Amino acid sequence: MTPEIDALLARLPRFADQGVWKPGLERTRRLLRALGRPQDAFRIVHVAGTNGKGSTASFLAAISRAAGVRTGLHTSPHLWSVAERMRVDGQAAPERWLADALARAQPLVERIAPSFFELTFALSLSYFAEKEVELAVVETGMGGRLDATNALGPALSIITDIGLDHTQFLGDSIERVAREKAGIIKPGVPVATSARSPAIEVIEAVAETRGAPLHPVDRDVRTLSETVGLARSTVTAATPSRTWRDLRVGLAGRHQIRNALTALRAAELLRFDEQAVRTGLRDVCALSGLRGRWDVLLEEPLVATDAAHNPDALAAILRHLEAFRQAGSALTVLFGVMRDKDIAAMGRLFASAGAYVRPVRPTAERMCAPEELADLLQRAGVRVGPPCTIREGAQAFLAEASAADMLLATGSHRIAMRREDLPLRTDSG
Helix, strand or coil: CCHHHHHHHCCCCCHHHHCCCCCCCHHHHHHHHHCCCHHHHCEEEEEECCECHHHHHHHHHHHHHHCCCCEEEECCCCCCCHHHHEEECCEECCHHHHHHHHHHHHHHHHHHCCCHHHHHHHHHHHHHHHCCCCEEEEECCCCCCCCHHHHCCCCEEEECECCCCCHHHHCCCHHHHHHHHHHHCCCCCCEEECCCCCHHHHHHHHHHHCCCCEEEHHHHCEEEEEEECCCCEEEEEECCCCEEEEEEECCCCHHHHHHHHHHHHHHHHCCCCHHHHHHHHHCHHHHHCCCCCCEEEEECCEEEEECCCCHHHHHHHHHHHHHHCCCCCCEEEEECCECCCCHHHHHHHHHHCCCEEEEECCCCCCECCHHHHHHHHHHCCCEECCCECHHHHHHHHHHHCCCCCEEEEECCHHHCCCHHHCCCCCCCC
8 A cells, every 4th residue: 555545544443453343334324425325326236244255255246247247346354455445347446546535535534434444435336436337246344234335225135154253243153143244134135145054044034024035055056066176166056047067166165166156146146147157256366356365376385375364264274275285294374363363263273284383473453463372372282383474484484395385374364475475486496
């Protein structure tokens, strides 16, 4: 981000850094009214869930773009620039546009006092309207019922898998979290969901109360075969519309097949054609601009990054790694995580995987300090190394790794690894 954008955003309360959450819809509604109700210019798909919502939103945006539809995609948090939250046809908004938009919005900021998320979300919609998108896929920030994005009126709602996350705000049981996520369901608006029991029962009850047609993926989609590769997968599945043979999925792991099939069912409900579905699922990263979801930066040795930030997401990534791990290979993890996560549970997963974990030095106030993180991990039985930056950890790993070894950077969007974090390698070594 430019210093100009940093300065304009610095005064806003921000959950990612300070853990400040300002629930409620009124500030967002006031912002959108003041901006001329940009959301009225395009159709909207609203996506909530604990895990998989960003990937599912990206799959659907990629399908929409492959169909020739001008597509906006709002996701959060970002990896390296706030502008990544507002993408049109896979491209982030220009930082110059964002800086100018923030400057113009300052009178509204003074009058309405929005949070960082509320303001950047409203500006996303303004950008989409300015760029004349036809469909916007919008991911919730936290929860659903009181999330700023719930000020929208979507054509379709999607609720992905439900797990325990942000329990201090959303509730300490799956049912309570599901009830918050189901808050995005609107009267009469169809809902596609990959939620499982006991969350699906809560979602069914809310949908019935609001007269919203419900399309559970576990009922509507039957997987006939699947082949999971290191960087991508292939699946054949039957839906109420047809049998989809040999769909190529551009994100790896069985959990991503589930996200892809959720997007597929949503695409059927939106009446996208077969070729758009096939192309969008296959080329999801290129078409949507998605980063940080199982990015494989190097294959021998394996160097990958994934923004798994809770036990369920981490377990899925470690299962995927284990399927391709060779006997005797070492797994090194560069791990940075927010203090409010279930670090003990994540530590137990690392211990079971036999991982050697190096705490990553914090890049945000809300991140757990390396000393505290090391202590929590050691209590869980994890072998812990010295703290490092992402670049330091990657360089140390590559200096000693065999071709069969694995390096994973994970725990938060804040520590996503980039290719430039890897040292230059030559044929001579």
